Amino acid sequence: MPTFVSRNYAAKFSVALLVVLVVLSAVGAVSYHQIQHRVERDATTDLRTSASHHADAVAAWRADTASMTATVSSSPVFGEGTTADVRRHLVASLAADASSVRGLYYVTSSGGGYTVVASTNVSASGTSAAAVEPSWTGALDDAMDATGPTRTVTTSSVYADGDTATVAFASPVASADGALVLVATIPDDRLRTHRQEFETTLLTAEGEPMVAAAQTGGVPVREDGVEAAVAGGHPIVETDGAVTAYATVNGTNWIVATSADTASLYATSHTIRRSLIVIVGTAIVSLSVLGAVLGRHTLLPLIRLRGRTKAMEQGDLGVDLSTARRDEIGRLYQSFANMRDALRTQIREAHEAREAAERSSRELERQNERLDEFASTLSHDLRNPLTVARGHVELLSARLSDLDADGDDLQTHVEKLEGAHDRIESIIDDVLTLTRKGASVEATAPVPLEAIVTDAWDNIDSRNATLDVRESRTIHADRSRLLRAFENLFRNSIDHVGDDVTVSVGLTDHGFYVADDGPGIPSEEVDDIFDYGHTTSDQGTGLGLSIVKTIAAAHGWRLYVDTTYVDGAMFVFADVFDADEPDWYGTDFEWVGVESDG
Numbered sequence: 001m002p003t004f005v006s007r008n009y010a011a012k013f014s015v016a017l018l019v020v021l022v023v024l025s026a027v028g029a030v031s032y033h034q035i036q037h038r039v040e041r042d043a044t045t046d047l048r049t050s051a052s053h054h055a056d057a058v059a060a061w062r063a064d065t066a067s068m069t070a071t072v073s074s075s076p077v078f079g080e081g082t083t084a085d086v087r088r089h090l091v092a093s094l095a096a097d098a099s100s101v102r103g104l105y106y107v108t109s110s111g112g113g114y115t116v117v118a119s120t121n122v123s124a125s126g127t128s129a130a131a132v133e134p135s136w137t138g139a140l141d142d143a144m145d146a147t148g149p150t151r152t153v154t155t156s157s158v159y160a161d162g163d164t165a166t167v168a169f170a171s172p173v174a175s176a177d178g179a180l181v182l183v184a185t186i187p188d189d190r191l192r193t194h195r196q197e198f199e200t201t202l203l204t205a206e207g208e209p210m211v212a213a214a215q216t217g218g219v220p221v222r223e224d225g226v227e228a229a230v231a232g233g234h235p236i237v238e239t240d241g242a243v244t245a246y247a248t249v250n251g252t253n254w255i256v257a258t259s260a261d262t263a264s265l266y267a268t269s270h271t272i273r274r275s276l277i278v279i280v281g282t283a284i285v286s287l288s289v290l291g292a293v294l295g296r297h298t299l300l301p302l303i304r305l306r307g308r309t310k311a312m313e314q315g316d317l318g319v320d321l322s323t324a325r326r327d328e329i330g331r332l333y334q335s336f337a338n339m340r341d342a343l344r345t346q347i348r349e350a351h352e353a354r355e356a357a358e359r360s361s362r363e364l365e366r367q368n369e370r371l372d373e374f375a376s377t378l379s380h381d382l383r384n385p386l387t388v389a390r391g392h393v394e395l396l397s398a399r400l401s402d403l404d405a406d407g408d409d410l411q412t413h414v415e416k417l418e419g420a421h422d423r424i425e426s427i428i429d430d431v432l433t434l435t436r437k438g439a440s441v442e443a444t445a446p447v448p449l450e451a452i453v454t455d456a457w458d459n460i461d462s463r464n465a466t467l468d469v470r471e472s473r474t475i476h477a478d479r480s481r482l483l484r485a486f487e488n489l490f491r492n493s494i495d496h497v498g499d500d501v502t503v504s505v506g507l508t509d510h511g512f513y514v515a516d517d518g519p520g521i522p523s524e525e526v527d528d529i530f531d532y533g534h535t536t537s538d539q540g541t542g543l544g545l546s547i548v549k550t551i552a553a554a555h556g557w558r559l560y561v562d563t564t565y566v567d568g569a570m571f572v573f574a575d576v577f578d579a580d581e582p583d584w585y586g587t588d589f590e591w592v593g594v595e596s597d598g
Contacts, residue, residue: 017291021284028280032273039269044236044243047198047265051245051258052234054200059250061100061187062167066153068097069169069182078106079175086118087125094120102166105132105181106173107140114140117178129181135159136168136181143170143179158202158210158254161185165202165210186210197264205230205253219259220244229255238262301329309336317344386421393417441554444476449512452479453505456486463499465490470506473583475576477555485551488544489514489571497568511557511576517568526561 072093077085090104106118107129114129114137124132129140139156146152156168164185172179186202201219202210207226220240228235229246230253236245244259263270301323311319321337323330396414450472457467467490493503497518504515521529530549552559552573562570 014291014295017287021287024283024287025280028276032276035272035276036266036269039272040266043265043268044245047243047258047260048234048236048245048247050198051200051247051256054258055247055249055256058186058202058254058256059252062155062249062251065100065167065182065184066155066169068093068101069153069171069180072104072182073171073173073180075173076175078173078178078180083118087120090118090120100184100187102161102183102185105129105183106178107136107181108176108178109144114179133159133168133183136170139168139170140179140181143172146172155252158186197260198258199260200256200258202249203255203257205255207255210254219257221257225257226255298329301325301333305329305333305336312336312340312343317347386424389417389421393421441478441481441556444478444555446474447477447479447482448472448474449505449507452477452482453486456483457490457503459483460487460490460494462490463494465494465499466502468502468504470504471512473507473577475512481551481554485548486514488548492544493518493569508572508574509579511573513562513570513572515565515568515570519568520566521561521569523563526563529561530559 072090075089077089081089086106090106094101094104103120103124105116105121105124107114108117109115116124116127116129116132119125129136133156135156139154142154143152146154153169153171156170158165158167160166161183166183166185169182169184170179171182199219203221203226204210205226207221207223220242222237222239222244225235225237225244225246229248232248234245234247236243238244241263242259242261243265244257247256247258248254249256305321308319308321317340319340321333321340323333325333393414450469453467453469453472490503493501493514493516497516502517504517506513506515530545548571549559555576557576558574560572560574562572
């Protein structure tokens with residue numbers, strides 16, 4: 001779709017309306033052609049059916065008349081009765097079917113010709129058959145020559161008897177040397193139909209009308225149609241503004257031709273075409289008017305709304321969005337008005353939030369400054385006694401040169417003292433790192449929990465305390481920092497519970513815990529124990545548990561006190577691993593390319 005159309009609702013509306021109109025016109029045209037084809041097909045089928053019906057009706061009439069001829073000729077009166085008896089028989093037979101039978105004649109051969117012996121027409125008696133009707137001769141010859149028990153009925157060609165088409169049926173009589181001639185006219189009702197626009201006529205095999213008086217009138221005859229009918233088909237030929245259907249009459253060489261002019265035959269198609277044109281035209285005009293009205297009542301308000309929203313976009317939140325409409329467009333205006341009001345509120349709240357954030361930022365800066373100052377103070381306060389202690393260590397080392405002194409014993413205490421001092425300096429460096437450089441952990445390695453717990457326990461003065469590692473697995477952690485966390489937790493338990501405390505380490509569904517069997521943490525202090533500087537000991541710095549909390553957060557773990565634990569204090573590290581995460585520690589799996597200091 002062109003950019004201009006895709007970005008312009010009025011253009012899209014016009015294109016959509018045009019497409020609907022084109023589709024509607026196309027549907028109307030296709031529907032008309034389909035209906036026209038169906039109507040013309042049905043009309044020609046009706047015409048063919050009518051021609052076949054007429055052919056069947058004529059064939060049935062011919063068969064019935066031939067049967068009547070055979071019946072009348074089979075009477076023994078022709079051999080046993082007098083001429084008067086024969087005439088009475090003929091008159092009675094004529095009275096039995098006077099609808100199409102014109103006359104009955106008893107004919108005998110004489111002198112190479114045929115003479116009418118008795119007849120329903122008194123004036124014809126005693127005269128030559130050829131004088132009555134020359135067309136009888138061929139049928140009489142065939143009847144007189146017929147032999148055998150089966151009574152043969154022959155027919156003459158169709159001839160005119162006044163305004164009617166007449167046919168003579170001849171059959172040899174019983175018990176005598178003669179023949180019966182039955183003259184009958186083809187009933188008009190056999191060639192009439194309920195369709196007034198249909199015209200029907202009888203043709204010879206050459207396509208000529210049966211009799212001169214029965215001309216085809218308005219029925220056009222085509223030679224190719226006659227030939228196709230004679231060949232056994234049911235052709236339909238359209239010519240000269242008319243359509244003609246052909247059908248043969250069974251048992252004869254006659255052809256029925258039924259015709260109708262195209263205007264009458266396809267009148268229904270023309271009516272449908274006019275109706276479709278009116279319907280489609282009305283629909284197109286109605287859609288055009290509807291499109292114009294809807295466009296005016298839809299596009300103009302939207303164009304105005306677009307201008308006002310542009311003003312809002314440029315910062316004018318006082319734009320007028322009022323409208324008297326109560327429909328969808330009115331609700332759209334109201335929605336934009338609500339959005340404008342909400343935007344005002346949000347801007348005001350954003351200003352307030354920014355001011356609050358600035359205040360929080362300033363407060364955080366002050367807290368950071370105090371934290372940095374605290375860390376510097378702590379470092380200074382710890383390094384002074386360390387310097388004094390290191391001086392005493394140097395003096396103690398010098399005195400060890402005395403040969404009377406127990407050198408091994410003294411040297412052992414000196415080494416322990418130096419190791420403790422080095423450890424204190426390391427802790428100070430860790431505290432400074434956590435407080436001044438952040439607590440993020442950039443690299444982790446798989447660490448067996450039991451191994452690091454044992455190392456941390458060995459690094460502290462455990463006195464008479466007991467360590468109980470109940471469960472273990474491999475976790476991913478920064479080994480050095482996690483070591484500091486365990487050391488601080490263990491010292492915290494020994495300092496607050498006593499030298500004989502039992503510290504236990506075990507697993508939870510998503511992490512591990514460190515617990516002791518002391519009196520537990522008072523409920524009023526649970527919320528503050530991880531704060532910097534919080535301590536209940538006169539000698540404590542208040543950094544131990546806060547450092548543990550910081551190390552856990554640096555790994556992405558959660559650290560909390562399980563207040564439901566009643567046998568002492570329990571610190572829980574959560575979100576350390578997934579419950580279904582496999583433990584590769586102790587298997588044949590090898591960690592390749594991973595270095596750890598333990």
